[in-house]
Amino acid sequence: MAEAPVTLNARIIVKRGDEFTLEMSIRVESGKTAALLGPNGAGKSTAVAALAGLLPIDQGRIVLGDEVLDDPDAGVFVPPDERGIGVVFQDYLLFGHLTVAENVAFGLRSKKKERDAVEAKTSAWMERLGLSQLSNSKARDLSGGQAQKVAVARALITDPGLLLLDEPMAALDATTRVEVRRDLADHLSEFAGPRLLITHDPTEAFLLADEIHVIEDGRITQVGSAEDVRLRPRTRYVADLAGSNLLTGTASSGAVTVGTHVLQVGDTAIAGSVLATIHPRAISVHRQHPEGSPRNVWKTTVVRIEHFGDRVRLQTGDPLPLAVEVTPAAVDALGLKGESEIWLSVKATEIGVEPG
Amino acid sequence: MSREKARHGQSRPPIAFVVLAAIAVVFFLLPLIGLLARTPWSDLVSLLASEVVADALVLSAIASFAAVTISTVVGVPLAWVLARVDFRGRALVRGLVLFPLVLPPVVGGAALLFALGRRGVVGEPLYEATGLVLPFSIWGVVIAVTFVSMPFLILTVEGALRNVDVRFEGAAASLGAGGWTVFRRVTLPMIGPSLAAGMVLTWARAIGEFGATVTFAGNLAGETQTLPLAVFVALETNRDTATALSLLMVAISLAVLVLLRDRWLRPR
Numbered sequence: 001m002a003e004a005p006v007t008l009n010a011r012i013i014v015k016r017g018d019e020f021t022l023e024m025s026i027r028v029e030s031g032k033t034a035a036l037l038g039p040n041g042a043g044k045s046t047a048v049a050a051l052a053g054l055l056p057i058d059q060g061r062i063v064l065g066d067e068v069l070d071d072p073d074a075g076v077f078v079p080p081d082e083r084g085i086g087v088v089f090q091d092y093l094l095f096g097h098l099t100v101a102e103n104v105a106f107g108l109r110s111k112k113k114e115r116d117a118v119e120a121k122t123s124a125w126m127e128r129l130g131l132s133q134l135s136n137s138k139a140r141d142l143s144g145g146q147a148q149k150v151a152v153a154r155a156l157i158t159d160p161g162l163l164l165l166d167e168p169m170a171a172l173d174a175t176t177r178v179e180v181r182r183d184l185a186d187h188l189s190e191f192a193g194p195r196l197l198i199t200h201d202p203t204e205a206f207l208l209a210d211e212i213h214v215i216e217d218g219r220i221t222q223v224g225s226a227e228d229v230r231l232r233p234r235t236r237y238v239a240d241l242a243g244s245n246l247l248t249g250t251a252s253s254g255a256v257t258v259g260t261h262v263l264q265v266g267d268t269a270i271a272g273s274v275l276a277t278i279h280p281r282a283i284s285v286h287r288q289h290p291e292g293s294p295r296n297v298w299k300t301t302v303v304r305i306e307h308f309g310d311r312v313r314l315q316t317g318d319p320l321p322l323a324v325e326v327t328p329a330a331v332d333a334l335g336l337k338g339e340s341e342i343w344l345s346v347k348a349t350e351i352g353v354e355p356g
Numbered sequence: 357m358s359r360e361k362a363r364h365g366q367s368r369p370p371i372a373f374v375v376l377a378a379i380a381v382v383f384f385l386l387p388l389i390g391l392l393a394r395t396p397w398s399d400l401v402s403l404l405a406s407e408v409v410a411d412a413l414v415l416s417a418i419a420s421f422a423a424v425t426i427s428t429v430v431g432v433p434l435a436w437v438l439a440r441v442d443f444r445g446r447a448l449v450r451g452l453v454l455f456p457l458v459l460p461p462v463v464g465g466a467a468l469l470f471a472l473g474r475r476g477v478v479g480e481p482l483y484e485a486t487g488l489v490l491p492f493s494i495w496g497v498v499i500a501v502t503f504v505s506m507p508f509l510i511l512t513v514e515g516a517l518r519n520v521d522v523r524f525e526g527a528a529a530s531l532g533a534g535g536w537t538v539f540r541r542v543t544l545p546m547i548g549p550s551l552a553a554g555m556v557l558t559w560a561r562a563i564g565e566f567g568a569t570v571t572f573a574g575n576l577a578g579e580t581q582t583l584p585l586a587v588f589v590a591l592e593t594n595r596d597t598a599t600a601l602s603l604l605m606v607a608i609s610l611a612v613l614v615l616l617r618d619r620w621l622r623p624r
Contacts, residue, residue, distance in 0.1 A: 054526040080529040093527040097545040107531035
C-alpha cells in the first residue's frame, strides 16, 4: 500500500441529552495505533459513531489527511459512505444473510467496481486472512475468531484512510483471544494509515497500541505510552484500570526473562513469548535484603511516590520498572521517599504468565 | 382439538375457563363442519368449472395480486418513512394508514366513490381530461381491494423496520453503500420474512374483500364480480355453486395459514 501518509485530527463534542457530553481531542498519525481506553459508558462508542459519520458532531472538527469530514461551524458533513473509514464494529455486524465472500466484497460492490476486479481483490484478501475455505459459508455460521477476520477483511478491502476497531476482542472467548490478538496485531501493522482501537481492556490496549488515550466520563484523562499509563497513572481510575504490571518476556523452564531481569515463575511448562502480570499489591517492599525465601528478590530505587486516597503507589526503577502498591502506614514505617533504596520481593506463584 | 395438558409447573386451568374456551373452539369449528357437510363433492369439479366461477376466480386473482404489488411498491416506502423519519404529523399519517382497518368497508367504498367516482372530487377532472372512469370497472376493483388491504402490509413492514438493528445499516454505510444500496442489500433481506408475511396478509385481505368492492366497483358478473361477490350472489340462485366457491376460499385461507404458520401458529 502506497498511499500518502494521513493523520487523523479530531476534536469531537457531542451532547447526548442533558446528562452526557463527550468532549475529546485525538490525533493519530499514519502507521500508528492509538487506543481509546475506558469503561463502558465513557463515550467510546459515541466517538466511533462520530468518526465514522454515523452521528454528526455538535461542535469540533474531524479532519483526516487534508479532508475535513465534519465541521459544524463550517457546515461541512461528509456522510459515512463517502468517508473512506474502515470500521471493525463491536460484535462485528457481519451481514448474516450473505456469504463470507459477499461480506468481504460488500464495500467494493457498493462502489460499483468492475466485477472481475472485485472478485480478484476479494479472493486475495480472503487468502491473506486465511478465509478462502470459508468463502461460501454464511456469515452467521462463523465462530468468533473467524467473524473477526471477516470483519477486518471487509473493512480493509476498500483501502480506507483510517481504521477504527471498536472492541474487536470483546465477542471472543478467552481460549481464542491470544491467537486472535496476535493475528490482529499483524493486520494492524500491515495497515498503512492511522488506526484507532476502542477498548475497555487495558491488556489489549497495552499490547496493540503505541499510544493510549484514557477516556472517563466523556473526557480524556490521560494520554501516553502503555508504560506511562501503567507506571504513572494520573487518576484513581487509571490506577485501578491499569492495575496490574504487564511485562512481555521470554519463558523457559520456570523463568521469564524481561529485558535484563529474570523472574522465577510458578508455571514451569510454558515456553516462548509470554505476557507476565504482577499485581502491584503482590510485591513486598523492604529496606534490607529480606529474610526467608521468596524466589524473586532484587534491589532497586523508588522513582516516584503517589497517594491515591488510602493507597500509595510507588514507581520503582531499574532493572524492572514496576508499579507497587503499599499502605500509607508502610510508607511511614519504612521511611520511603523519592530515590530511597529498597528491596522488592515477589513470590513465584504470584506472577501470572500467559502466552503473549 | 386436544385439551391443553397441564404442563410441568403450570397450574391446573379453572374448569369454567376450559368450558368457555371449548365453546369458543366449537364456535369456530361449526361453520367449517356445516360447509363441508353441505358440499356437493361429486359435482364439485363441474361447479367450479362454470363460467361465472372461472370469471370471478380470474378477476379475484388479478385484483388481489395487483393489490399486493401496489401495496408493496408504495407501502414499503411509506412504512420506511413511518419507521425511520421523525416528522411532524407522523402520528396523523399512521392514523390515516390505520383508518381502512377500522372503517366499515362499505363506507370505504362509498368514500372512494365520492373521491374517484365520475362526479367525484378527483374522478370528475380525471374523466374530463382522459375519459377514464374508475368505478364499476376492473380498475375500481383493484382500487377498492388495495385501499382495504394495504394497511396490513404497511403495519407489518413498519414493525419489522423498527426491529431492525440499525447498526447493520451503519456498517453498510461505512463500507461505502449509499442509502438505496443499504436498503436493498441489508435492510430488505433483514425484513424479508416480515415483508413476505405482510404480502400474504395483504393478499388474503384483498381476496376476501367484499364491502368496498361492491360499493365502489359494483357486482357485474364477468367484470367486477370477485369470488366473495360470486358467493353472495350464488347463495340466492344456486346454493351448490355457493358451497363450491366457499370451499375454494376455505382452501385459499388454509393455504395462507400454512404459509404463515411459523408466525401465527407457534407464537414465540
